[in-house]
Amino acid sequence: MAAHALYRLQASTPISRSDCRRPNPVFPPPSRTLTPHSLHNSWLGTTKLLLHSSNLRPLKPKHRFIISIVSFSLPTAKPERVSSSDKIPKWSSKAVKAFAMAELEAxxxxxxxxxxxxxxxxxxIEGTSPAAKYLQANGIALFKVREETVxxxxxADMYFFSPEHPxxxxxxxxxxxxxxxxxxQSGESGEITTTHLLLAIWSEEKSPGHKILATLGFNHDKAKELKSLSSKPGFADG
Structure with missing residues (x-):
């Protein structure tokens, strides 16, 4: 009888739309402040955690613009050139790249x-300059130079580590x-190219680079030929 009365009471009570929108009192709305909680582990110790808060801003990836500065002046042993660097011709981009590859090879x-x-x-390794193409055309390849170098x-000692810039x-x-x-001395305008660099290596007759070039068939006649080619009008060596 009591159960039948309770059923009639529930059926006769209207349910408004506002009642349907009320939040469940068992689950209160999340707090807008951070509440610290701790987790304890015998190995890791105690770790403090922070509950998610709706007032935190979403994480946005930070875009970092990398600005690369390329120097077109290679090291010199003559300090007076540093103060008058505006009068010194710059090295070409291919020559600078060749120098960077030389450090990497070391x-x-x-x-x-x-x-x-x-x-x-x-x-x-740079490979696109006239100096590199001239060497390749005369049978002087990278793997041969590397073999002669070794x-x-x-x-070197396998446990030795070279500096970042040897x-x-x-x-x-x-x-x-x-x-x-x-x-x-040439009095010509323009940049210092890989051709100048190759002829400079050949000028150091007691250096390993000169000896390796001589072993692989490079000689004074080829050096003169390369120099004459570079002096012709329209010769481009970037």
Whole structure:
């Protein structure tokens, strides 16, 4: 009888739309503040967690614009050139790339310094300059230079790590300065190219780079031929 009365009471009570929209009192709305909670683990210790809050801003990826600055002046042993750098012709982009590849090759071979042999490999790794194409046309390839380098200088200790920028050897530094002087003495405008760099390596007769070139068939006649080709009008070596 009591159950029948309860059923009649529930059936006769109208349910409004507002009642349907009321939140369930058992589940209160989330707080807008952060509440710290702790989790304890015997290995990790106690870790504090923060509950999600609706007032937190969504994480947005931060876009970082990377600005690369390329220097077109390679190291020089003559400090007076630094103060008058505006009068010194700049190195071409291919020559700068060849120099960067030379440093990288020195690191790959685990050598402590960047020598003329590495500068020679840098020219060949760059690969698109007239100097590189001239070497390739005369049978002087990168793998041959690398083999001759290992034969001449030997393998480095496998546990040795080269510095990020292996310093130049004395002969390699003289080669860079020779290329600058050669460009200045010519009185021609334009940049210092990989052709100047290759001829500079050849000018260091006691250096490993010169000896490797001679072993692979490069000689004074080829050096003169390359120099004459670079002096012709319309010659481009970027």
């Amino acid at each position: 690191r790959k071979l685990k050598y402590p310094t960047t020598g003329t042999e590495c500068l020679l490999m840098g020219v060949l 034969k001449s200088l030997g393998k 310093p130049l050897t004395d002969s390699a530094q003289r080669a860079l300065d020779w290329a600058i002087d050669e460009k200045l």
